[in-house]
Amino acid sequence: MLHLLKLPLEIRYEIYGRVICxxxxxxxxxxRDRRNRRSLPDGSRDTQGIFYRTxxxxxxxxxxxxxQVNxxxxxxxxxxxxxxYHVDIMCVKxxxxWPTWSIPPPLPGKGSFSAPTQYIDSIYATLRIFNPPKAMRSYFRNGLTFHLSYGQQDPIIDGFYGLLEAFFHRGPGFTDRSRPEDDPGVAPRYIVKDIIIDIxxxxxxxxxRSVIVDDLHYRPDRLTSRYAGHDDVSVAPEERLAALMSRHLEMLLSFTPKLLNKGMLVYEQMxxxxxxxxxxxxxxRVEVEERLHKLEEVYLGTDGEPDLDLRGRFERWRRWVDERRRSMKEGLDLSTHRPVQQLKG
Structure with a gap:
């Protein structure tokens, strides 16, 4: 270390950069990557099946x-x-x-690691598909369970929404715990512009044969039509997964009945x-702003019998989220308060 301190400062900075980045x-x-992985600690349904490593x-x-070096x-x-930021995600059927954050690392803060700004330009996520290893602990099995009933939440949406929510709250690496996550009235810290998902x-x-069911357990009748195309072997598996993910993202952003409250957070943070x-x-490509404008046609139109309570909450939320998004575009500090915490109880 004495030799390092004898070098000119600009060379030491070059060395620090190569090591840190x-x-x-x-x-x-x-x-080959099971020892240091653990599930996200909040235990909610949305984070089930997410196994990360710090x-x-x-x-x-x-x-x-x-x-001196400090x-x-x-x-x-x-x-x-x-x-x-870049994150590699192994999609283990x-x-x-199983996300692994790569470069650059989060910065050390008080009691946790946090990015230097709440505004993130981009997350580039590389997604790879795997069948589960034959010798895998029960801890890692059935994290995302696929149900035959339409009444169940969709595990694809649950899993990827859980990743989104964790990033909005905890930032790169899921290491920032500076804001409470169990209070829906407190807005997450991190704002992201673009998310690129490279499958x-x-x-x-x-x-x-399927992109969501282990080949060893595959049966043509196992899943409902909700997963149409998951086992169409005429299409490359990576394209099948892209089709499923983009279709379910549209459901999330369209505020389909069971996803109203989840869709809100995406518009508030992206x-x-x-x-x-x-x-x-x-x-x-799915433009979040464009999708937000389409919501007016869904909730502020005159067709059918309107739900006045839902419409009132939606209008209050839209006024707030429109102002929030204007502040986001200018890079301003944002309020931590969410005046409308859910559209549908």
């Missing part, structure tokens, strides 16, 4: 060297432009979603678009 290599498969932060070892590294971190070809040699990419090529 080194990428975390995604795991090759779920079979991202390594190379800055920690540097901060502990001595006072001051230099802290200064370097304060100017690090961390607004674009009938187990769940790659499965890295293994499996047939992937300013740009979802972009689905299949093997590096854009598959579908």
């Amino acid at each position: 080194s990428a975390t290599k995604p795991p090759p498969s779920p079979a 991202p390594d932060n190379p800055a920690l070892s540097l901060l502990r060297v001595n006072r 001051e230099e590294v802290s200064n370097f971190l304060s100017y690090l432009p961390t607004r674009n 009938e187990s769940g979603l 790659t070809a499965p890295p293994d040699a499996s047939k992937h 300013s740009g678009s979802f972009v689905f990419v299949v093997c590096g090529k854009e598959y579908r």
Whole structure:
């Protein structure tokens, strides 16, 4: 370490940058990445089936060297432009979603790790499809359970919405616990502009007769028509998953009856678009602002018998969310208060 301190400061900063911004290599498969994973701790239905690991932060070892290095590294971190993040997600059939955050790491804050700003430009998520390993602990099994009944919540929406909600509250790496998550009247901290979801070809040699059911347990009659196309082997598995995900995202943003309250949070925390990419090529783009304007046609029209209570809550929420989104576009500090916590009780 004495040799490091003898180097010019600009060279030391170059070394700090290479160490701190080194990428975390995604795991090759779920079979080789089970030791340090745990489920998101709040225990809600939406986070069932999400098995994450706390991202390594190379800055920690540097901060502990001595006072001089601590001051230099802290200064370097304060100017690090961390607004674009990458996460690798292993989509393990009938187990769940296994995210691994890579670069850049979250910054150390008081008691937790938090990004330097609540505004995130982009999250680039690489999604890989896997059958579950044969020798897998029961802890990891059946995290996302698929039901035959239409009355059940959709596990695809549950899982990916759980990831979204966790990011809105906890930021990159799911490490920021600075705001309470059990109070629906408190808005999450993080605002994200664009989320790019790049679904790659499965890295293994499996047939992937279904993209959501383990090949060993596959039966043509196992799932309802709600999952149409999941087992259409004439279509590449990565494209099948993109179709399912984009279709369910439309349900979420369209405020279908059972998803009213979940859809609210996306409009409150996202300013740009979802972009689905299949093997590096854009598959579908969903503009959040455009979808929000379409909601007026759904709730403020005159067709049918209106639900006056629902309409009143929706109008109050729209006035608030429109003002919030204007502030988001200007990068202003946002209120932590959510005046309308749910549209449908």
